Amino acid sequence: MQHVPLLINGEFISSQSQQFIDVTNPANNSVIARAPIATDAEIEAAVNSAKETFLTWREVPVPERARVMMRYQQLLKEHHDEIATLLSSETGKTFDDAKGDVWRGIEVVEQAMNAPAMMMGETAENVARGIDTYSYIQPLGVCLGITPFNFPAMIPLWMFPMAVACGNTFILKPSEQDPLTPTRLAELFIEAGAPKGVLNVIHGGKDQVNKLLNHDDVRAVSFVGSVPVGQHVYKTATDNMKRAQCFAGAKNHSVIMPDANVKQVLNNLVGASVGAAGQRCMAISVAVFVGEASQWIDELTQMIGQVKPGLWDDKDAAYGPLISPQAKARVLSLIQQGKNEGAKCLLDGSDFTLPGYEEGNWVGPTVFSDVTTDMEIYKQEIFGPVLCCMVVDTLEEAIALVNSNPFGNGTSIFTASGAAARKYQHEIEVGQVGINVPIPVPLPFFSFTGWKNSFYGDLHAYGKQAVRFYTETKTVTARWFENDIPSGPNMTIELK
Numbered sequence: 001m002q003h004v005p006l007l008i009n010g011e012f013i014s015s016q017s018q019q020f021i022d023v024t025n026p027a028n029n030s031v032i033a034r035a036p037i038a039t040d041a042e043i044e045a046a047v048n049s050a051k052e053t054f055l056t057w058r059e060v061p062v063p064e065r066a067r068v069m070m071r072y073q074q075l076l077k078e079h080h081d082e083i084a085t086l087l088s089s090e091t092g093k094t095f096d097d098a099k100g101d102v103w104r105g106i107e108v109v110e111q112a113m114n115a116p117a118m119m120m121g122e123t124a125e126n127v128a129r130g131i132d133t134y135s136y137i138q139p140l141g142v143c144l145g146i147t148p149f150n151f152p153a154m155i156p157l158w159m160f161p162m163a164v165a166c167g168n169t170f171i172l173k174p175s176e177q178d179p180l181t182p183t184r185l186a187e188l189f190i191e192a193g194a195p196k197g198v199l200n201v202i203h204g205g206k207d208q209v210n211k212l213l214n215h216d217d218v219r220a221v222s223f224v225g226s227v228p229v230g231q232h233v234y235k236t237a238t239d240n241m242k243r244a245q246c247f248a249g250a251k252n253h254s255v256i257m258p259d260a261n262v263k264q265v266l267n268n269l270v271g272a273s274v275g276a277a278g279q280r281c282m283a284i285s286v287a288v289f290v291g292e293a294s295q296w297i298d299e300l301t302q303m304i305g306q307v308k309p310g311l312w313d314d315k316d317a318a319y320g321p322l323i324s325p326q327a328k329a330r331v332l333s334l335i336q337q338g339k340n341e342g343a344k345c346l347l348d349g350s351d352f353t354l355p356g357y358e359e360g361n362w363v364g365p366t367v368f369s370d371v372t373t374d375m376e377i378y379k380q381e382i383f384g385p386v387l388c389c390m391v392v393d394t395l396e397e398a399i400a401l402v403n404s405n406p407f408g409n410g411t412s413i414f415t416a417s418g419a420a421a422r423k424y425q426h427e428i429e430v431g432q433v434g435i436n437v438p439i440p441v442p443l444p445f446f447s448f449t450g451w452k453n454s455f456y457g458d459l460h461a462y463g464k465q466a467v468r469f470y471t472e473t474k475t476v477t478a479r480w481f482e483n484d485i486p487s488g489p490n491m492t493i494e495l496k
């Protein structure tokens with residue numbers, strides 16, 4: 001049985017812990033590895049290593065730090081399919097979807113390669129007579145990243161490459177449900193030339209996170225995961241005077257106008273709703289049909305009904321199993337609740353099993369119509385292959401519906417009207433908007449900008465906002481005298 005190592009001070013070591021968490025293949029729940037629950041001493045050693053290494057890493061010239069990222073990007077590309085295979089083995093994701101998970105992470109590494117340009121400050125000459133002002137940005141110190149199960153390559157790569165390129169050192173606490181992929185990412189990072197101690201990896205769950213959140217030497221915390229844990233992490237980190245950015249759950253609506261291209265709408269909604277078994281924070285889980293667009297619900301349901309879940313290496317499989325039996329039980333209970341509360345279940349995937357893999361966490365594609373805002377299937381993030389359909393009469397009603405939802409991660413509108421799209425993008429209270437694009441995840445030269453209950457903090461992931469999150473600004477005001485030394489003391493705060 002493979003034991004997942006910790007990475008402390010540049011060494012992959014076996015934990016001294018007596019407690020382990022099983023890592024399973026979600027297709028049949030067989031155990032494929034065991035991840036340790038790191039001991040307090042191991043957490044302390046990781047923080048000490050990161051703290052000590054920061055003193056030297058921050059002095060490494062920024063072009064050299066960028067070159068580590070360049071080598072890392074190259075290695076990730078060379079090992080792309082191998083990482084995707086590993087990722088599929090512990091998440092059940094189809095190979096194509098796993099490759100997307102790796103690729104969208106590589107794109108962030110490419111952004112981190114721009115560190116020299118990103119780390120440039122500002123200057124202004126002659127802000128007063130003979131006085132210039134300029135700013136530098138400098139790294140913070142030890143940064144912490146806590147990541148969820150659903151993107152075990154992309155989300156760790158949202159965090160440590162940007163933090164490290166900015167001159168910080170990093171401790172990663174990946175999801176205990178799929179720690180093999182992040183561990184492989186860490187191995188390749190060391191191979192790319194990251195000095196020991198720049199990245200440390202600790203495994204475990206709640207207690208290990210809490211220990212790190214309460215550690216005096218951790219300066220900043222990046223978290224991605226569910227709402228209750230995101231709120232807890234944000235409150236604990238900020239209570240401890242740390243900088244925090246916490247990306248949480250979602251309920252993403254797609255608004256379909258009657259003038260939209262029906263083919264484009266249907267093709268996009270199938271993948272955006274049940275793709276990855278709905279285990280995406282940017283999945284479309286609510287389709288809001290405006291007026292006559294509601295006549296497409298039946299065709300959409302038929303198309304979603306043709307979607308077949310299957311094994312990661314089955315080319316015909318559209319998506320894989322849910323991550324765990326607990327996740328499956330939760331989704332099935334929400335589907336049942338939807339039926340009990342009076343939603344119309346047009347397609348029911350509750351009984352789906354894959355022959356030969358009956359022990360796996362399979363849920364078939366499911367579609368509800370006649371969903372109302374008081375139902376649990378509307379209020380909760382289902383995080384399964386379940387689409388809720390709603391119908392409104394006007395664009396204004398659709399906007400009011402979306403804006404009254406407490407989440408604000410992503411949304412999309414399908415329309416042929418520039419005016420409708422413009423109105424939607426302007427009035428909608430959601431941080432990431434797609435226009436005829438179902439899942440508008442920004443590329444890393446922008447930032448990942450969820451709003452409302454989908455994000456707690458100020459500065460978002462990757463792009464310019466991540467650079468500001470992982471750095472401090474130092475502003476220098478300087479005067480160099482030639483001959484005009486002032487004659488007496490200046491008793492004011494004015495710059496003259």
Ligand code: NAD
Pocket residue numbers: 146147148149150151173174175176204205206207209210224225226227229230232247248249250280281381383409448450454
């Ligand atoms: P989760 O909240 O259960 O776990 C996330 C991380 O927090 C894991 O590393 C876990 O070990 C740790 N953790 C769990 N319970 C904890 C506790 N009580 N105290 C401290 N740490 C704890 O999330 P998950 O199930 O792994 O991921 C799915 C969730 O992540 C969904 O809600 C999804 O929407 C969200 N997500 C959000 C985004 C985004 O960008 N907004 C992206 C991906 C996933």
